[in-house]
Amino acid sequence: MKKTVGIIGARGHTGAELIRLLAAHPGFELAAVSSRELDGQRVADHVPEYGGDLRYANLAPGALAALGLDAWVLAMPNGKSGVFVEALAGAGADPVIVDLSADHRFDDAWHYGLPELTRDAHEGRRRIANPGCYASAMQLAVAPMLDLLDGPVQCFGVSGYSGAGTTPSDRNDVDKLRDNLMPYALVDHLHEREVTRHLGAPVEFMPHVAPHFRGITLTANMHLREPVVAEAVEAAYRARYEDEPLVSVTTEAPWVSRIAGRHGVEIGGFTVSEDGHRLVVVATLDNLLKGAATQALQNLNLAFGYPETRGIPLD
Template identity: 35%
Template sequence: MNREEIRQANAIANPGCFATAIQLGLLPLAKAGLLTEVYSTGITGSTGAGQSLSSTGHFSWRANNIQAYKTLTHQHMKEVGQSLQQLQGSPASIHFTPWRGDFTRGIFISSQLRCEKSPEEVLALYEDFYKGHPFTIVTRKPIALKQVVNTNKCLIQVEQVGHQLVVHSAIDNLLKGASGQAVQNMNLLFGFEETTGLHLKANAF
């Protein structure tokens, strides 16, 4: 959403990994003014814990385990709220529960909200919004974390039953959620092809 501003910037702040995954799932709805109350759940691998040693980041604790943390208080929500309001013009209420998962890399988000539009209208919103964005891919098929791990991609799938809409988004937290996104921004800043150095192959293939 800030591609042209990035090209002219002197300094760029990359969003956090959870913030990236949640925002990419919700930005098309924000642009259409459809966000009011959103409930998001996300799971991240052990590399999302950062470099500092901690008992919950150790493999012996992570193995065969899952745990909720920072429920409704995660620090990335301020970033998410700022970007969504920037597009929508009014604030949206995002309730986020993050989980620690038993794997190394990746983030998978599911965001649920009420939406009066038809499934085809919603899908058209997403496909139109991400047209021309090489790393954000909207699909009608179920998505899996392994499809994005080791890539700079974000996969998005929307599902709808009645007026309940669920948006799934998946990224690699160390690439699209960190260094890959930084390289993408650097490419824009210095006038390189946006995809330079980022044609990466997913674990699943």
């Protein structure tokens, strides 16, 4: 029998991607989608890949428990998920909850679901905090060198404007972004604190928004205690991720144009300073997929005992 899943905040870019993934998944049934703006409209009219008759509904927090679903994905802006989690708990319901916001990424009672690095602690966890898009790229880019780091890692990030969501702002205004690169939150960004906490190493992060719609380029600059050579570094990354179907290691620096619409991460461009103590690595991922919806599906699969990549197209 299929497990039933509901989505709160389904109008956004990530919600639509998750609907597509769940619609094609053999083990999950999309049973509820909540959106205030789209209340009453057919899901299939907005996400053609979904072929059912389900309609969007404006679900209040207190309405969730009565639906008796096996899992809920909360795809809302930061600061909005708490009332839904509290309402489910208050009603005695215990579904699996995957929160795509940052609300529970700093809460030790929740599992931090970056499977490539944290899956060993996933078993039995029913409250899962999905990592941020930039944070996923940063951690995967740095993790193989963690034991050699000498001081903070500097990360320069560039995202497509879909990362700014659907609420109008300068960072998703295509006219203001045209021929432009827009820096923002250059110190103490949320993802900077998130990565520093979960990686256990200080990170300094400088995000920017570019005119393309989707995809992240993350360049990590690492100072190392011991000298390395590029060939050995690349071999270490290949060994670390050789069994990870959603992580691809390349010799050349990956391009964001090649990751858009794909479900994995590319890491490469291994460049070492003459003295061997400075390493630069580039990672790319689709912020709406591996940075959000694909990772949420990985976490749902793990929560219900399915193969981690079930329902995720591998290329």
